[in-house]
Amino acid sequence: MTDPTPSNTIIVKKAVQKEDNHGSGAWKIALADMMTAMMAFFLVLWLISSTDDATLSGIADQFKKTKDVDKPQNAGSDGLFGGESIIAPDEVMPEAPAKLKDTTAKDIKDPKSEDIDIVSEELISDVEKKAFEEMEKKLTDLISRTSESAPMLNQVEFIREKEGMRIQIVDNEDTSMFGLGTDVLEEQATSLLSMVASVINSLPNKIMVRGHTDARAYSINSSKNNWILSSERAEATRAFLQERGISPDRFVKVEGVSDVDPYILEDLNDPRNRRISIILKYQIK
Numbered sequence: 001m002t003d004p005t006p007s008n009t010i011i012v013k014k015a016v017q018k019e020d021n022h023g024s025g026a027w028k029i030a031l032a033d034m035m036t037a038m039m040a041f042f043l044v045l046w047l048i049s050s051t052d053d054a055t056l057s058g059i060a061d062q063f064k065k066t067k068d069v070d071k072p073q074n075a076g077s078d079g080l081f082g083g084e085s086i087i088a089p090d091e092v093m094p095e096a097p098a099k100l101k102d103t104t105a106k107d108i109k110d111p112k113s114e115d116i117d118i119v120s121e122e123l124i125s126d127v128e129k130k131a132f133e134e135m136e137k138k139l140t141d142l143i144s145r146t147s148e149s150a151p152m153l154n155q156v157e158f159i160r161e162k163e164g165m166r167i168q169i170v171d172n173e174d175t176s177m178f179g180l181g182t183d184v185l186e187e188q189a190t191s192l193l194s195m196v197a198s199v200i201n202s203l204p205n206k207i208m209v210r211g212h213t214d215a216r217a218y219s220i221n222s223s224k225n226n227w228i229l230s231s232e233r234a235e236a237t238r239a240f241l242q243e244r245g246i247s248p249d250r251f252v253k254v255e256g257v258s259d260v261d262p263y264i265l266e267d268l269n270d271p272r273n274r275r276i277s278i279i280l281k282y283q284i285k
Contacts, residue, residue: 135280143195146195152175157169163281163282165279167279169276169277170263171274197241205282206252207246207279209276210257210279212230214274215268230257238251
């Protein structure tokens with residue numbers, strides 16, 4: 001039988017490599033990354049669900065934006081990072097506020113100067129708190145039993161505030177501590193201040209005296225103004241208390257604040273804006 005393939009024909013056989021049925025291994029890496037991410041996500045969800053509200057609130061506070069602060073100029077500030085480390089925090093956490101007593105309505109109506117020392121509640125001894133309570137009761141009883149000063153009892157306020165106990169004497173339309181536009185004490189005021197001196201003289205606390213006026217202005221030609229008048233009235237009060245036995249070493253501040261700290265915000269000319277404050281400062285434990 002004759003061979004059908006011609007003798008001059010060249011037969012080339014090519015080996016065909018079978019393709020891997022599973023393809024390349026790249027999809028396995030992608031799947032592993034996705035599973036890792038999902039496991040981390042569900043772990044976070046589990047941690048959040050099992051954490052109490054107080055802890056969550058504390059964590060949230062760490063991410064709150066605080067007010068911008070001026071950063072000091074660092075060495076190399078003209079460099080690539082402006083002198084800052086790449087791991088330096090961008091925010092400054094605020095300091096925890098000191099624990100202070102609750103503010104009363106009178107505190108809101110009659111704000112104090114910002115430079116007054118603030119004493120934390122924990123530093124005030126129970127003995128001093130009780131001493132102030134007894135002082136208030138004793139002075140109230142003394143005023144109510146004295147005919148000359150009894151009408152002024154409703155003008156005397158005892159306000160416990162952040163720097164001490166304030167004895168505040170407020171004018172009204174009928175009764176004033178000083179003559180109009182002067183620093184001369186009226187007779188009823190001297191009687192009242194004498195009782196104040198007799199009661200606080202037994203206490204060791206340092207004393208601040210502050211004078212306030214209403215917004216009624218002096219004439220243009222006058223050399224006096226409400227700043228001068230409030231300061232003169234504060235000094236007249238201090239001098240009177242000293243005459244009644246208060247040691248001069250106990251006075252740490254005497255100031256006049258004019259009409260900038262009103263008692264009646266709605267009417268700056270209200271006579272109740274005229275007042276004298278005698279503040280017994282807390283003693284720190």
